[in-house]
Amino acid sequence: MGADWGPIIVAVALFILLSPGLLFQIPARIRFAEFGNMTTSGISILVHAIIYVCIMTILIIAIGIHVHFT
Template sequence: MSPDWGPVVVAVVLFILLSPGLLFQVPARSRVMEFGNMATSGISILVHAVLFFCVLTILVVAIGIHIHVN
């Protein structure tokens, strides 16, 4: 039986995409959402962590993404 790399790949991709300030930041300093500002705050880190956990749970548990490499 080969190991399941699906959760690892999904977690790495989501970690990169949901890094606060890289693509977007919720909440931003002056608006609700800003794109590509490369700045962050404590509340923004919390919001992005909750988004990461929710999306990861949906993709890995509910949808069941599996990648098996022989």
């Protein structure tokens, strides 16, 4: 009986993709959204953290993603 790797895979992928400034940043310094600017601010970290928690909750609890390696 193996461990459930679904939440771990989803959490790591979302952490990388939702890092502020890597792909996009909401809110940006000048505009509402900027793409690939590699900068960040405190408010954008908060916004991205809220987006991260919402997507994690939807994918793990509501949809129920499970990955088992045997």
